[in-house]
Amino acid sequence: MTGSGKTKILHQLKSLGKQIIDLEDLAQHQGSSYGTLGKLIQPTQEQFENNLALALSALDKNQRTWVEDESLTIGKRSVPNPFWHQMRNAPVINIEVPLIERIRNLVVEYGKLDKEFLIESTQRIGKRLGPEQTRDAIIAIRENRMEDFIRLVLVYYDKTYQSGLTKRNKENVFSIELESANIAAKAERILDFTGTLTSLVKHSAE
Incomplete structure (x- = not known):
């Protein structure tokens, strides 16, 4: 994941x-x-x-x-x-x-990146993330609440990953x-x- x-x-x-x-x-x-x-x-x-x-x-x-x-x-x-x-x-x-470890890893990885890059990248998955989650994620980026931002986008990525696993031979x-x-x-x-x-x-x- x-x-x-x-x-x-x-x-x-x-x-x-x-x-x-x-x-x-x-x-x-x-x-x-x-x-x-x-x-x-x-x-x-x-x-x-x-x-x-x-x-x-x-x-x-x-x-x-x-x-x-x-x-x-x-x-x-x-x-x-x-x-x-x-x-x-x-x-x-x-x-x-554990989720908390994954969030910490991503905060370190994404936290050093340009905010506008993060916002543009979040907007690219906006349709799949959903309008409310996209809005909240962008607000979190602007307010430098990286843990909140990561939690929001992980919901989308985890669903995508689990969906991919279901297509594999169990x-x-x-x-x-x-x-x-x-x-x-x-x-x-x-x-x-x-x-x-x-x-x-x-x-x-x-």
């Missing part, structure tokens, strides 16, 4: 020797209406696909590769269909992080609660969890 620290966990997994593909880094966008977050201009679609192909070519096909569960489009760039379909058919680890979705705020501990917990799942699969096949 938004604010759960997925990207930091992904790179912590890399530091532990696991294979990753960071689509948001390759696309120079974090995937939401607020996704530019002061980053550089996105690469062209062709360059994005070339960068992804280069990253994929460096992987060991016999090892698991960790990828964030992105939508088909990341900003103005589209994930190539073959890789997208492979992602959609892969197991999903749904990490559940047998491929595995939820895990991560209560520790420590990124290293979260990564280790996920590895332990997936190791258990692998053992269960092997056991059931015997």
Whole structure:
């Protein structure tokens, strides 16, 4: 979910020797209406696909590769269909992080951004957020009440994320609660969890 620290966990997994593909880094966008977050201009679609192909070519096909569960489009760039379909058919680890921690993470991330950028980004999702929530979120931004702003937009993003999960094969979705705020501990917990799942699969096949 938004604010759960997925990207930091992904790179912590890399530091532990696991294979990753960071689509948001390759696309120079974090995937939401607020996704530019002061980053550089996105690469062209062709360059994005070339960068992804280069990253994929460096992987060991016999090892698991960790990828964030992105939508088909990341900003103005589209994930190539073959890789997208492979992602959609892969197991999903749904990490559940306490709401207050997610809000704190996003306050740190969004709080340093230009207010007009935040307002424009909020207006872009206004139809889906709803007129009252959009108005209240913009007022909160102007009054520098970042926690209130984050709470309002998280309602929309959480609904969107949950809706996406319902479209996945439920047998491929595995939820895990991560209560520790420590990124290293979260990564280790996920590895332990997936190791258990692998053992269960092997056991059931015997």
